[in-house]
Amino acid sequence: MRVKDVNKVVLAYSGGLDTSVILKWLQITYRCEVVTFTADLGQGQELEPARRKAEMLGVKEIFVDDLRETFVRDFVFPMFRANALYEGQYLLGTSIARPLIAQRQIEIAELVGADTVAHGATGKGNDQVRFELSYYSLKPDIKIISPWREWDLTSRTRLIAFAEQHQIPIARDKRGEAPFSIDANLLHSSSEGKILEDPAIEADEMVYQRTIRPEDAPDKPTVIAVDFERGDAVAIDGVRLSPASLLARLNELGHDNGIGRLDLVENRFVGMKSRGVYETPGGTILLAAHRSMETITLDREAMHLKDSLMPRFAELIYNGFWFSPERRMLQALIDESQKSVTGRVRLKLYKGSVSCIGRESPHSLYSMRHVTFEDDQGAYDQFDAEGFIKLNALRLRLGAMAGRKGGSL
Numbered sequence: 001m002r003v004k005d006v007n008k009v010v011l012a013y014s015g016g017l018d019t020s021v022i023l024k025w026l027q028i029t030y031r032c033e034v035v036t037f038t039a040d041l042g043q044g045q046e047l048e049p050a051r052r053k054a055e056m057l058g059v060k061e062i063f064v065d066d067l068r069e070t071f072v073r074d075f076v077f078p079m080f081r082a083n084a085l086y087e088g089q090y091l092l093g094t095s096i097a098r099p100l101i102a103q104r105q106i107e108i109a110e111l112v113g114a115d116t117v118a119h120g121a122t123g124k125g126n127d128q129v130r131f132e133l134s135y136y137s138l139k140p141d142i143k144i145i146s147p148w149r150e151w152d153l154t155s156r157t158r159l160i161a162f163a164e165q166h167q168i169p170i171a172r173d174k175r176g177e178a179p180f181s182i183d184a185n186l187l188h189s190s191s192e193g194k195i196l197e198d199p200a201i202e203a204d205e206m207v208y209q210r211t212i213r214p215e216d217a218p219d220k221p222t223v224i225a226v227d228f229e230r231g232d233a234v235a236i237d238g239v240r241l242s243p244a245s246l247l248a249r250l251n252e253l254g255h256d257n258g259i260g261r262l263d264l265v266e267n268r269f270v271g272m273k274s275r276g277v278y279e280t281p282g283g284t285i286l287l288a289a290h291r292s293m294e295t296i297t298l299d300r301e302a303m304h305l306k307d308s309l310m311p312r313f314a315e316l317i318y319n320g321f322w323f324s325p326e327r328r329m330l331q332a333l334i335d336e337s338q339k340s341v342t343g344r345v346r347l348k349l350y351k352g353s354v355s356c357i358g359r360e361s362p363h364s365l366y367s368m369r370h371v372t373f374e375d376d377q378g379a380y381d382q383f384d385a386e387g388f389i390k391l392n393a394l395r396l397r398l399g400a401m402a403g404r405k406g407g408s409l
Helices: 017-030 048-056 068-081 098-112 127-138 156-165 243-256 281-297 300-319 325-337 384-404
Strands: 008-012 033-040 062-066 116-118 143-145 181-184 189-192 222-229 232-236 261-267 273-279 343-350 353-360
Touching (some): 008 017, 068 281, 068 325, 281 343
16 A cells, blocks of 8 residues: 555554554554544453553544443344354354454544554454454445554564654563463453463463463352343343343353363464464353253254354354355344243353253243153143154165165165
8 A cells, every 4th residue: 555545544552562553653654644443342451541642642533432332232142142153162252343343443434534444453363354354344445554464563572662763652561572462352351372372281370361260169159040032131130231231240250150261273264273262251151041041942943053054153253254244144044033032041150160050931932741751631642753753764764675675676
């Protein structure tokens, strides 16, 4: 991209070393006005320092937005209606945050008249794809700057030297090599790189930020009740909570019981494998509760169809296609399935595990009269099973007969 192509750029800005260097680099390289956008997604950090640092670096338009409720209501909950797991394990905590950040960036760009957006994702990871696919989906003619694909500041030493040259404040702990990289929001924390790069070596306990060791969790189980309406959790132990407040409470319960740790080697969209250590305490509890609620409220074939589509849905989110037509189509099907997913689930939390111990719903499809081992009073005629079995066995019998006759009937 040529310098003259950029007039005003909206930067996704955390206030950390990398994005502060990017901010200054954009001003110098593109000679453009930079607008900063910092999103509060529940990462647990004070965001006012980011505002002050942006002001110090000469930024005139600064956006610091609390998006926690939007994040959980419009992104996390729709994803959890699908019980989405990437490669059978990952609850997509980082993946689901990127489209919201990108969406707000585009909104700000249109508000302030910017023609360009920029992010701090590296050229090796998935986030560059997630951000940029979202940008283009929302504003096809937007210009994008990805500094890590353009500049020569390819090491921590060079970043710090650039920061010192341009009088960008550096936290003391940033002057040395950080032991690993952390990304966090209200749904999860993700740790990658450095001391975690060798997948054969167990992660040090200092990596875990949001959970206590399961071995250190209380010896007495914690029992909770989660209420659902149309597939979304709305209350814990009878107390109605907003989406963000509900997830925050589940995070507390998960933390105290050592729930939600995951050490995973995953396949990145860009082609390489990577090792990450994830903590999703509240999300792990929410997934168990939602699946349990579905077991009594979803028709068998509807549930099996939904489960068969889940890996594709999860892959779309992981790869950055949240705003794609195929994700929207799948979401419509998933949301249709959730109309009857209303009721209460009781869960036992104990030393890293979540188990359902009870579920009830006004839309329950579970019939005690049909499944009882006692007298069902004519609810089910067991003789009907004979014809059912014979019809299902017909092709098996024909195949066996053909085999005995040398391949012909």
